[in-house]
Amino acid sequence: MTTRKILLLVGGGHSHIQVVKNFTHSTHDTQCMLISNSPVAVYSGMLPAVIAGLIPYEDSLVHLQPLCEAHNFHFIHGTVTQIDPQNKRVYFNAPQSSIQFTLHYDVLSIDVGSRTRDVNDVSQPTMTNAKTQLPLIVRTRPILHLEDSISEYESLAKEASLPCARVVVIGAGAAGVELALALEARLKRSLDETVVRIVSQHDTLVSQFGRMSGAAVAAECRRRGIQMHIGQPVISVKDGVVRLKDGTEFTYDMAVIATGAAAHDWVRRTGLVTDEDGWLVVERTLQCKGFADVFAAGDCISFGGAFGKQFPPKAGVYAVREGPTLTHNLQKVLGNRGTLMEFTPQASFLSLLSTGDGRGIGTKHGLAFKGTWVYRLKNFIDERWQERFRVSWGTDGRVEDGQEDVDGQFDGTAAEGAALLLCSEDLNQSDSFEKQLSVLRRMDCDDDFREELLKCVQST
Incomplete structure (x- = not known):
């Protein structure tokens, strides 16, 4: 045997x-x-939309035990x-x-x-009678607990009848920016008045995505009234006060530590x-x-x-x-057979950020674009991913996959492609994001088209 x-x-x-x-x-x-x-895993790409209230929390979850059972894996909690x-x-x-x-x-x-990389001198307030109190410090990793922590803060702020809710997000990478925008959108609906700040030791927002993307994100933050403290390392986060290297101090009711991974x-x-x-x-x-x-x-x-x-x-x-x-x-x-594959990480990929209000900011090939179509594209990609791991049984007893990819490649001119990408709103509802996605696909495989399109953008 x-x-x-x-x-x-x-x-x-x-x-x-x-x-x-x-x-x-x-x-x-x-x-x-x-x-x-944990018996569930959270898809990180969908969590900002969850926090903003755009989609249900359940949509971002993968239930591990039924997934394992459907594919002959034994799940251990x-x-x-x-x-x-x-x-x-x-x-x-x-x-x-x-x-x-x-x-x-x-x-x-x-x-x-x-886990979340800590900043200097961070201390959580002492709990009284095992009850959480404000001010609250929340770390973005492990990501599984983030939505619960935000909901807890929201409840505490309502209970305390705060005249102005003060939230600071420390870290201005993609995760920090998406969270700040999501929190601004969510809390302005549920609390009377909210001030949201972003703090970063780096000189630009989402620096990993390039200058144009950072400028687009900064413009969105200014439009929404989010205060930015850029290029200033944090000295301490304690007793409800954030202190920066340049001597700036401000108070908070919730500090979200989004400083990256450790x-x-x-x-x-x-x-x-x-x-x-x-x-x-x-x-x-x-x-x-x-x-x-x-x-x-x-x-x-x-x-x-x-x-x-x-x-x-x-x-x-x-x-x-x-x-x-x-x-x-x-x-x-x-x-015990066959040749192993080698993984080569791609140098450039499509990055899509939710702005928390049904729009998005995207970047690829050094180009930044924004609008409702960007969020629709992001939501489509995220939902397509999640659907693969939702266990639903077909009539023949097999696990069914989710929706198929969108077909088609753009066959217009570079100028027409640029106009589509820079259109902040949909041309009409039936277009959704399909035309813009077809432009991005052609940019991936047609170097001449991509260079011509980028020239068109630079000349506008």
Whole structure:
């Protein structure tokens, strides 16, 4: 009798849910398991729209247990505390329990995300009688708890009848900016008066997306009355007061720490190779350095400088793109056959930010564009992704996939393409985003068209 091999996935991140859905195996030769500290995973791309009140929270969730059951994976609800790669063991605690359990594996994959990188001297107020009080400090990671924290603040602010709700978002990357805009849209509906601020040590907003995108985001913040403190490191966040390096001080009722990703402390203690920042170092095959039977993906990894010191950044788009490579390579290693794929992160990708009011700001190829069509495109892409992992059964008993991609490529002139991208509102409701998407597709595959379109934009 042949002993079944064990594939163990630790964490329910964007890469791992693709493995669960797409991994093909026989239950006679492979036992597949996923362990996660939560029975649900949140799709980060949809959360700003949730916080703004544009879509229900449920739409952003992936329910891991039914997804696993539909694809012959065993789901375990538990918190991993240690990994022993030498003896191929994972240690974990059951929910609300200090009892430690052990799992053996033949092949392991890790996709556990990250925590929020702290700023200087941050302190949470002391709780009285186990009741949360204002001012409140909220961290964006783990992302699963963010909506609950925002809702808690909203309730506390209403209960306190604040004459003016004061919110500060520390960090002006894509996540911080989207959150600030979402909070402004949400809180101005539910509270009498709200002041929202963005603080960043960098000189521009969303600096990773380029000058034009940063200018578009800054213009949107000014239009909405969001106050910006740019190029000023934070000295402390405590006792309801934010202090900046230049001496500026202001009070807050809620401080949202959106300063980017930091590695989980326990990952450093696994015996796996980590870099100076604590990220798991992987080869281009997504195998952890020095361990052919251990893989990792998502925010918790580093390629050890293979693509540059800070590349790829901690962004969900890379975790999504790593999923097919990870799935393929896990199949090959477990089957002891075939060549492993190498992952190459794309240097340029379409970035779409929700502004929290039914519009969006997008950037690609150094070009920034905005309008209702941008949000419709973002919502379409996000919904299409989520639909893949919603378990619904067809009449023949198979799990059904979601909607198909939009077909077609733009066949007009570069000037016409530029006009479509720079149109802030839809030409008419039936156009939605399809024409603009077809322009972006042609820019991807037609260098001459792209260069001509960018010249048209620069001349306007």
